[in-house]
Amino acid sequence: MPQSLLIISRQSPWSGPSAREALDIALAGGAFDLPVGMLFLDDGVLQLASAQDASQLQQKDLTANLQALSMFGVDDLFACTASLAERGMLPSALSVEPLQVLSDQEMAALIDRYDQVITI
Numbered sequence: 001m002p003q004s005l006l007i008i009s010r011q012s013p014w015s016g017p018s019a020r021e022a023l024d025i026a027l028a029g030g031a032f033d034l035p036v037g038m039l040f041l042d043d044g045v046l047q048l049a050s051a052q053d054a055s056q057l058q059q060k061d062l063t064a065n066l067q068a069l070s071m072f073g074v075d076d077l078f079a080c081t082a083s084l085a086e087r088g089m090l091p092s093a094l095s096v097e098p099l100q101v102l103s104d105q106e107m108a109a110l111i112d113r114y115d116q117v118i119t120i
Contacts (some may be wrong), residue, residue, distance in 0.1 A: 004035040006114035009044035013062045019047050022120040023065040030072030037076035037114065039107065045083045048094040058116070066096050076109060078102050 001011040007026050011018035022038070040048055047062055069077065077099045084091060084101065091101045102110060111117055 003030050003115035004081050005036045006039060006111060006117045008039045008041055008119040010042040012043040012046040018120045019062060023062060024033045026069060026074050030074040036074045039078045042083050045079050045087060045089060048079060048096050050093060050095040063095060080107060
C-alpha cells in the first residue's frame with residue numbers, strides 16, 4: 001500500500017519558487033497514484049486568491065497548476081481558517097474547489113492522518 005503524503009505550503013505565490021515546488025511535488029505524487037493532500041497555511045493561502053496577475057512580477061501564474069491538481073488525483077485540499085482570517089480572505093472567494101477550511105485542532109488531526117509530511 002502506498003504511503004500518503006501531506007504537503008504543507010506556507011509561502012506566497014510571489015515570494016520565490018517554494019509555492020510552485022509544492023504544487024509540482026503534489027502533481028508528481030498524484031501522477032504516481034500516491035495519496036496526496038495539500039494544506040495551505042500562513043502566506044500559502046494567498047495562492048488560493050482569485051484573479052491574480054503574476055505577469056507584473058514576471059512570474060508564471062499558479063492558477064493552472066492549482067486547477068490541475070484534481071486531474072492528477074489530488075483532491076484533498078485544505079486551508080487554515082486562522083490564516084485566511086488574518087489575510088482578510090473569505091473561503092467563498094477562493095479559486096480552488098473543493099477546499100476544506102480547518103481549525104487548528106482539525107489541522108493537527110489532519111497531519112496525524114498522513115504517513116509523510118513535507119513543509120515548504
